[in-house]
Amino acid sequence: MANVAVIGAQWGDEGKGKVVDLFxxxxxxxxxxxxxxxxxxxxxxxxxxxxxxxxxSGALHANKLCVIGNGVVVDPQALLEEIQGLKxxxxxxxxxLLRVSEEAHLIMPYHKSIDLARERLRGKGKIGxxxxxxxxxxxxxxxxxxxxxxxxxxxxxxxxxxxxxxxEKNIYLKAILKExxxxxxxIHDTYCGYREKLKGYVTxxxxxxxxxxxxxxxxxxxxxxxxLLDVDHGTYPFVTSSNTGIGGVCSGAGVGPQNIHQIxxxxxxxxxxxxxxxxxxxxxxxxxxxxKQEGDEFGATTGRPRRCGWFDAVGVRYAVRxxxxxxxxxxxxxxxxxxxxIKICTAYRADGATYYEFPSSLCVLERAQPVFEVMDxxxxxxxxxxKLSDLPKxxxxxxxxxxxxxxxxxxxxxVGPGREETIMLKNPFSS
Numbered sequence: 001m002a003n004v005a006v007i008g009a010q011w012g013d014e015g016k017g018k019v020v021d022l023f024x025x026x027x028x029x030x031x032x033x034x035x036x037x038x039x040x041x042x043x044x045x046x047x048x049x050x051x052x053x054x055x056x057s058g059a060l061h062a063n064k065l066c067v068i069g070n071g072v073v074v075d076p077q078a079l080l081e082e083i084q085g086l087k088x089x090x091x092x093x094x095x096x097l098l099r100v101s102e103e104a105h106l107i108m109p110y111h112k113s114i115d116l117a118r119e120r121l122r123g124k125g126k127i128g129x130x131x132x133x134x135x136x137x138x139x140x141x142x143x144x145x146x147x148x149x150x151x152x153x154x155x156x157x158x159x160x161x162x163x164x165x166x167x168e169k170n171i172y173l174k175a176i177l178k179e180x181x182x183x184x185x186x187i188h189d190t191y192c193g194y195r196e197k198l199k200g201y202v203t204x205x206x207x208x209x210x211x212x213x214x215x216x217x218x219x220x221x222x223x224x225x226x227x228l229l230d231v232d233h234g235t236y237p238f239v240t241s242s243n244t245g246i247g248g249v250c251s252g253a254g255v256g257p258q259n260i261h262q263i264x265x266x267x268x269x270x271x272x273x274x275x276x277x278x279x280x281x282x283x284x285x286x287x288x289x290x291x292k293q294e295g296d297e298f299g300a301t302t303g304r305p306r307r308c309g310w311f312d313a314v315g316v317r318y319a320v321r322x323x324x325x326x327x328x329x330x331x332x333x334x335x336x337x338x339x340x341x342i343k344i345c346t347a348y349r350a351d352g353a354t355y356y357e358f359p360s361s362l363c364v365l366e367r368a369q370p371v372f373e374v375m376d377x378x379x380x381x382x383x384x385x386x387k388l389s390d391l392p393k394x395x396x397x398x399x400x401x402x403x404x405x406x407x408x409x410x411x412x413x414x415v416g417p418g419r420e421e422t423i424m425l426k427n428p429f430s431s
Contacts, residue, residue: 002261003219004428005249006329008226009265009319011235011273012244013299013306015331015414016266017041020057020222022412022422023264026429027220029212030058031205033252034071034242035224036107036137037078038130040299044417050089054079056222059092065212066092067205070103071242071252073137074149076194100198101205101254102150106191108162110169110182111136117177129275138241140165149202152195162188206254213259218429221249221260227319235365238277246323262428264411265325267316269333269398272306274299278365281309281345295335296417310343310372313405318358320408327411327428330402333395334415339377342398345370346405375401382415388423391415 004023008014021043024030037053043060044050050060054074058064068074079100086092111133119129129135140146145165151157163184170181213219223244228234230244242248250257270291273279282288291297291308298305319325336342348355348368359365378392385391388399391413403409411426 002429002431003213003221003259004262004264005221005223005246005260006264006266007223007245007319007323007325008229009267009316009323009325009328010226010271010312011228011277011279012039012224012226012240013272013274013297014226014266014268015329016223017043017052017057018331018414018417018419018422019264019266019329019412020220021060022419022424023220023428024058024061024064026218026427027058027064028217029065029067029209029219030056031067031069031209031219031221031253032056032072032224033069033221034244034248035240036073036132036134037075038132038134038240039224041222041224042417044419048089053082055082055086055092055098058220058222059086059098064097066098067209067253068098068100068104069205069253070101071248072101073105073107073134073141074100075107075132076191076198078132080194080197095200098201099203099205099208100149100201102153102202103148103206105137105141105146105148106152107133107137108147108165108191109187110165110173111140113173113179113182114169114177117173117179121177135241149198152191153199153202155192158191158195159188162191209253209255213255219259221253223248227265227323228315233322235277235362238275238362245319262327262431263323263325264327264329264428265316265319265323265408266329266331267319268295268331269311269336270295271309271312271315272297274304274306278362278368279307279309280314280348280365280368281312281343281370282307283309287339290338291335294338295332310345310370311402312345312370313402314345314348314356314358317406320406325408326431327426328402328406328408329412329414330399330410331414333399333413334382334421336377336395336398337381338379342375342377343372344375344401344405346373347371373401383421385415386423388413388425391423
């Protein structure tokens with residue numbers, strides 16, 4: 001049976017939550033492999049909206065094992081709140097259906113303090129982080145000073161690591177960032193409380209996944225953010241702090257690449273971006289405002305309004321290439337209803353040169369002007385459509401043109417936020 005990875009093909013917020021929720025019906029296990037509670041995956045089931053930040057979107061299905069892999073940085077308080085919220089809605093009542101990697105790193109209070117202070121000091125040059133301590137937690141991981149769940153379960157190890165880190169971070173907070181220092185005993189006692197509440201979920205998830213896959217279980221790997229926010233392959237430095245692409249699945253879940261059989265890229269039918277950074281197809285006038293309002297383009301995690309623009313095929317083509325995507329799930333096609341013309345960016349122009357491939361240079365991207373292909377729009381609402389052939393002809397043409405430009409087939413088209421508002425063209429678990 002196939003194992004499937006779901007990867008964002010843009011700057012995040014592509015609708016991965018809904019797609020993972022749909023694909024979860026055919027999966028036995030759903031795995032988050034990177035990021036932290038800076039992610040926000042929105043699901044609408046029977047009219048009820050649920051936003052998940054850490055727990056995989058498979059949690060809304062009964063009897064699905066949800067795994068938080070070692071590549072995720074975890075805020076224990078946020079995780080406990082999310083568990084409680086799901087239980088109150090009748091989900092995740094069986095604690096054995098959630099497992100957290102013992103090698104996942106913890107987000108600590110000093111990570112949040114540092115994150116917020118740095119953004120304040122950057123002024124106009126701020127990156128646009130969520131302020132939840134994600135970046136500083138990954139910094140400590142790479143610097144080999146991070147605290148993992150396995151460390152939290154060993155009292156002496158946790159005490160010594162925390163004492164060393166608090167001493168170092170307090171110097172940095174006070175002398176460099178001009179922030180208040182933090183209390184060792186307060187943090188120690190709080191996190192020991194988290195240990196008691198979470199220790200039953202903590203295990204060697206890489207070993208667990210290996211055993212389950214060998215037993216024939218189907219695994220769905222759920223990414224957070226998107227390819228263009230990847231710390232290696234995105235619009236650096238306006239990126240997140242983890243590998244959001246296919247490489248992050250192997251390192252962040254502890255599985256070999258031979259265990260990933262289908263790689264599905266999630267892309268909106270247009271483009272959005274939260275926070276700072278280059279955005280060649282951004283629309284700053286009435287068309288961009290219409291996309292924002294019709295698409296409810298406000299961050300699920302922070303509530304920040306998203307910047308909106310036409311479909312950037314240069315960026316998505318890049319995501320397809322570096323991830324080896326085998327198919328695209330196109331979301332929010334319904335939001336384009338009512339536009340007389342719809343544009344697709346097929347190249348960039350900057351400094352007299354034409355770029356058909358996504359450039360690494362931030363300077364080029366900031367000066368890039370989109371080269372557009374213009375298509376006719378449609379006025380018929382799409383939410384009731386369940387077959388591709390029933391879509392307006394111009395909507396069908398738009399989908400087929402995207403497939404041609406991206407050289408990748410569509411496996412799903414979303415025509416509304418609800419589970420049922422979906423045209424399923426191909427089930428990746430059956431491939």
